Structure formats: C-alpha cells, structure tokens
Amino acid sequence: MIRDLPSLAFQGVSRIFPGGVHALKDVSFSIPAGGLTAVIGPSGCGKTTLLRIAAGLDRATSGSVNFIGPDGKTSARGRENLSVCFQDARLLPWRNVVANVALPLELSGVSRVERLARANQVITAAGLAPAQTRLPSQLSGGMRMRVALARTLVTSPDVLLLDEPCSAVDEFTRMQLDEEIRRVWQVSGATTMLITHSVSEAVWLADQIIVMNVGSVHEIHRVALPQQARDRTSTAFLLEVETVMRSLARAAGVVIA
Amino acid sequence: MMGAIKSIRVVVAPLLAVAFMLIAWQVAVMMSGVSAYLLPTPWAIGQTMWANSDRLIGGAIQTAMAATLGFAVAAVMGILVGSMIAAVPFLRRSLYPLATILQMVPLIAVAPLLVIWLGFGLQTAIAAAAVVALFPVLAATIDGQVSVDPGLREFFMLHGASGWTRWRKLDLPASIPIIVTGLRIAAGLAVIGAIVGEFVSGYGGPNAPLGIVIMTAMREARTDLVFAAVALSAAVGFALFGAVSCIGWFLVHRWHASGVTFMEQIK
Structure with missing residues (x-):
C-alpha cells in the first residue's frame, strides 16, 4: 500500500513555561516520511515537551511544528491521523x-x-x-x-509519537517491547518519533537520533546500520552505541572514560 | 472448605456480639429493677414487636418507601448536578462552597419549611430524605470527577472526544467507586431524613410510618413500642445500605480495589 505520508518538521521550536523556565530553545530538525527518529537526552531536557507540542497537547512559545506532505506543502493530515503511546x-x-x-x-x-x-x-x-x-x-x-x-x-496512523514506552519495564521486557515497536512502525509505515533515554534502544530502532541537552539539539546522528542487520551484540552495533553515548556524555558534560 | 469456615466465622462473630449484648441488657434490667417505662427488656420489646407486627411492618414499608424515593432523587440529582459542577470551573468556585454551607444547616431546622412548602404527607418525608442524602452524593461525584487521571483525559482529547462523550465514557465510569462510597453514606442518611420528615409531616392512619409510630408510642408512654419501631427503622437503614453496597460491588469489583464486600472488609 503506497501512502502519501507526511514528514514532520520542527522549526525553531521554543517553549517557555510560566515562571520563565525554558523547556525548549530553538529546536529544529525533521523526521523524514516513514522514518523512525529517536530523541534521546537526560531527564528534564525537554524530550516529552517536544512530543506534546507535536501531538497538539501543548503549544510552542515560538517556532512551529509542521507536517509536510510529499508535495512539499504543509498538510493537516498528519495531525489529524496521529497516534500517541505514552510512558504509562x-x-x-x-x-x-x-x-x-x-x-x-x-x-x-x-x-x-x-x-x-x-x-x-x-x-x-x-x-x-x-x-x-x-x-x-x-x-x-x-x-x-x-x-x-x-x-x-x-x-492506521500516518504519524506515530512514542513517549518512552519502555521506561517502566525491566531490561528483558524492554527488548521484547523494542521488537514490538519495530513491528508496529513497520506495519503502520508511519512517520515515527520515539522518545527514549536508552541509547541501545535508540540505535536498535532508529534511523536518526536527535541528542538533546537542556532544551536544545546537541547533535543529529544518523544510524548507518541497515535495519535488518541490527544485532545488539555485533561490533558495528556496539560502535554506534558508543558514538551516541559519547555524544550524549558531551552534551550532558559527563565523563564516561 | 476454608472459604466456608471463613464465611461462618464472618457471620457468627457479629451474631455472637449481638446475642451477648442482648443477654447483658436483659440481665442488667432484671437485676437493677429499672422500670419498663425507662428501659424495657429485649424480651419485652420482642413480644411487643410480635404483637404489633402488622402496624410495624406497615410503618416500615412506608418509611422504606420515603427513604428509597428520597435516596433515588438525591442520587440522580447529586450525580447530575455534581457532574455539572465538576465540569464547569466557575460553578465549582461558586456553587460548591454554597452547597457546603447549606449542608451545615440542620435537617430538623429545615423540616418545618418542607411542611410549609409541600404540606403534610409522604412527599415531605421523601423531600427530607432527599435533602439530607444529597450532599454526600454531590461531594463524592465532584471529588470523583475532578480526580480523573489527567493522562486519560488527554487521551480522550487527542481523539477529539466531545465533553459529553468524555463524561459518558471516562468521567462517570472512572468516578463510580467514589460515587458508590457517597451513595452508601447517603443510604444511611436517607432513613434518618425520612424519619425526621415523618416526625414533622405527621400523616397517620392504619399504615402510619415508623416516625409517627415512634411519636405516638412516646406520647402513650409505650417505651417498648418506641424501641421496636427504632429497631425496625435501623433494619430499613441496613437494608437500603446493603442494597446500595451490593449494586456498588457489582459495578466495580472487577476493576477497582474498593469493590470488596462489607464482609471482606471486616474479615
């Protein structure tokens, strides 16, 4: 089934909460149509706020979130036909x-x-x-x-927003749920945004990883491994994990080695 | 087998307590020589109940009718008005404090007003029962509906549910456990309300309600009959409370921890 899936574009998104807390500062990136992008970062870095703005549950103070159709024009269909899975x-x-x-x-x-x-x-x-x-x-x-x-x-959503669906389960169940998330993404073919704080989950599932820190995008990482060849124990997989881990550590100012 | 033994224990323990209390009462009255006018023995009360069974059962049916109808009015009004107050922040700020203050007005003080407005008869007893039973249902409905999981609310919002749909499919079912608690309190209060209503709205005849039986027996210095009528009014209250508890259990026991029976609570 060929569908005209939208891509999801965040353009200069900022969110200031009452009280002056800057949850998001000028966040820009886009999720290609039918792709799976993971957003990763330490707790409180604004990941969930970003998802809530995309879902229409919160408003950006400035900037915009657009669903772009294959013709390059903003499409309302993505917002009308999106599904969200929350952490609870x-x-x-x-x-x-x-x-x-x-x-x-x-x-x-x-x-x-x-x-x-x-x-x-x-x-x-x-x-x-x-x-x-x-x-x-x-x-x-x-x-x-x-x-x-x-x-x-x-x-049958066009856009899937997954907010840390594996945050409350043990490691083994997480791996099973990751399989299920991949299946759900592949079956739906939807443009998918996955919020997670697990680097290995992000590398195993995503083709693009947004590393965030305190409300802004620190780095955009493309996962070079093909989806079929993602073996959690392979050297190539572990090297990808290490790269993202280092990026995350630089973002958070944490010494890991 | 263990279950059966447990059930017997649950039933036997309160029966033993009642039997012990009645025997102690009987012995205390007989030994002290207190006059039957002040405190009749349980045996004498039992005899009076038997001798006046037609009058007492007729009265109990009248009182049960007033209490049940009053309770039903309070339940429907409480859930509807409570839902509206919960849904509209302005009403919550304006009406809820007012309802709380009105709740402080003693029923016995309001009862004569009900007679002025509604006249003598069953309708006044129903109204008195409804007035006193309304607040627990109203408060429980409001508390239940404002404390619905905001995450579930968001889920309904995401799928474009209207306020009416959200009320039917989320707010009302989610608050049923708390509403049932309010209804159980209201069931007991409704009987008190009905009896107070009967005190002031005096309608006699062969089927005089328990409130009238109590007042008449008091004037005739028939303390044994007062006790018999009081025992029956307690039985009416217990029956209404039991019925509401059973319906509540049926509605929530599969999914909510509050759906345990009274028997399970006292195990």
Whole structure:
C-alpha cells in the first residue's frame, strides 16, 4: 500500500513555561516520511515537551511544528491521523483489552462491528489474542504497554509519537517491547518519533537520533546500520552505541572514560 | 472448605456480639429493677414487636418507601448536578462552597419549611430524605470527577472526544467507586431524613410510618413500642445500605480495589 505520508518538521521550536523556565530553545530538525527518529537526552531536557507540542497537547512559545506532505506543502493530515503511546499505558481499567484497543475508533464514531473487527485484527497480530478479554489489572506492565502499542495501530496512523514506552519495564521486557515497536512502525509505515533515554534502544530502532541537552539539539546522528542487520551484540552495533553515548556524555558534560 | 469456615466465622462473630449484648441488657434490667417505662427488656420489646407486627411492618414499608424515593432523587440529582459542577470551573468556585454551607444547616431546622412548602404527607418525608442524602452524593461525584487521571483525559482529547462523550465514557465510569462510597453514606442518611420528615409531616392512619409510630408510642408512654419501631427503622437503614453496597460491588469489583464486600472488609 503506497501512502502519501507526511514528514514532520520542527522549526525553531521554543517553549517557555510560566515562571520563565525554558523547556525548549530553538529546536529544529525533521523526521523524514516513514522514518523512525529517536530523541534521546537526560531527564528534564525537554524530550516529552517536544512530543506534546507535536501531538497538539501543548503549544510552542515560538517556532512551529509542521507536517509536510510529499508535495512539499504543509498538510493537516498528519495531525489529524496521529497516534500517541505514552510512558504509562493509559488504559481504561474497567475495559478489557479488546474494548481498550477499540476505543480510538469508538471515539471517532466507527461502527461497533467494524471497530471490533479492526481491534481483533491488531490484537491477533500483536500476539495478544489469549489476553483479549482480560482487564488491565490482570496484565503485567509489559503486556499493558503492548496493548497500548496495539491501540496506536488501530487507527492506521500516518504519524506515530512514542513517549518512552519502555521506561517502566525491566531490561528483558524492554527488548521484547523494542521488537514490538519495530513491528508496529513497520506495519503502520508511519512517520515515527520515539522518545527514549536508552541509547541501545535508540540505535536498535532508529534511523536518526536527535541528542538533546537542556532544551536544545546537541547533535543529529544518523544510524548507518541497515535495519535488518541490527544485532545488539555485533561490533558495528556496539560502535554506534558508543558514538551516541559519547555524544550524549558531551552534551550532558559527563565523563564516561 | 476454608472459604466456608471463613464465611461462618464472618457471620457468627457479629451474631455472637449481638446475642451477648442482648443477654447483658436483659440481665442488667432484671437485676437493677429499672422500670419498663425507662428501659424495657429485649424480651419485652420482642413480644411487643410480635404483637404489633402488622402496624410495624406497615410503618416500615412506608418509611422504606420515603427513604428509597428520597435516596433515588438525591442520587440522580447529586450525580447530575455534581457532574455539572465538576465540569464547569466557575460553578465549582461558586456553587460548591454554597452547597457546603447549606449542608451545615440542620435537617430538623429545615423540616418545618418542607411542611410549609409541600404540606403534610409522604412527599415531605421523601423531600427530607432527599435533602439530607444529597450532599454526600454531590461531594463524592465532584471529588470523583475532578480526580480523573489527567493522562486519560488527554487521551480522550487527542481523539477529539466531545465533553459529553468524555463524561459518558471516562468521567462517570472512572468516578463510580467514589460515587458508590457517597451513595452508601447517603443510604444511611436517607432513613434518618425520612424519619425526621415523618416526625414533622405527621400523616397517620392504619399504615402510619415508623416516625409517627415512634411519636405516638412516646406520647402513650409505650417505651417498648418506641424501641421496636427504632429497631425496625435501623433494619430499613441496613437494608437500603446493603442494597446500595451490593449494586456498588457489582459495578466495580472487577476493576477497582474498593469493590470488596462489607464482609471482606471486616474479615
């Protein structure tokens, strides 16, 4: 299926919170159509603020975030058809897995039959079918995140914004969720922005990494490894991790060696 | 098997406490020689209950009706008005303090006004029950709906949900556990309200409500009948509280920690 996916462009984005805190200072970069860009940086560097502005949940004090269509013109479609996965799964505790996954379609007025069919489809693809009648309280933290990721797919989004979806899980579950994030990105084909504080996660998933520090872009790093050849134990992978790690350390002024 | 033993223990313990209290009461009255006018024995009260069962059951049905209808009015009004107050910041600032102040006015002082406005009869008892039961539902609804997870709110906003959709699909279901707590308090208060309403709105006849039975028995110096009617009004309160607790349990037990039964709470 060929779609006219938008690219996502941040142009001179600044955000000053009441009280004068500069959360973002003149942030500019763009995420190519269908690409996966990871934004990495220490806590409090403005990563989540950036995502919230892209999602329309917060406003930039100055600068702009634009969804650019293939014709080079600003397109409203990206904003209309974006999905967000937050660091907490944000599932309704009284609804089972199917009803939670179907919720975005329900809120858009899609008929019951259609939304349940679509929800079942993404649940089965995510391997969640055995858990589909369970409530969120009956799932592990990792499973809840997988449900939240499946929910982002249900609307077939053009743009995916993932806000540290793996921040609350153990290392092993993180690796499983990374696989799921890659699958979700590849299935949706969406232009994707992933906020993370894990360097290895960023290198494993992204084709572009934005290293941030205290509200501004410190470095833009392109991951040279092809997606299929990303082996967490290979020398090439570990060298990429080291490069990003050094960049991050320079940004944060931390001595790592 | 263990479950059955636990259940028996849960039922037996309070029954033993009641039995012990009744025996101690019976013995204390018999030994001290207090007059039956001041404090009749439980046995005598039981006999009075049996002898006046028609009158007492008829009265209990009347009182239960007033309390249940008053409770229903308070529940619907409390949830609707509470939701509106929670949704509109201006109303929250203006109406909520006013409601809190009105709540401080003693019901017994307001009851005569209800008679002036509504006249003598069942409707005044219903109104008194509703007035006193309204505030806990209102306060619980407001607290429940302003404390809905902001993250979930954002999720609904992202998907373009209208205020009405968000209320139906998020705010109301999310606040049900807190509303149920308010409803349980309101259930007990509704019976008190109904009895106070009956005191002032005196409507007699063969099916006089418990409030009237209590007042009449007091004037006739029938302390045993007063006690019998009081026991029945407590039973009405307990039944209403139990029914509300059961409905609340049914609504939330699968997903919320508050959905444990009263029996589980006292285990």
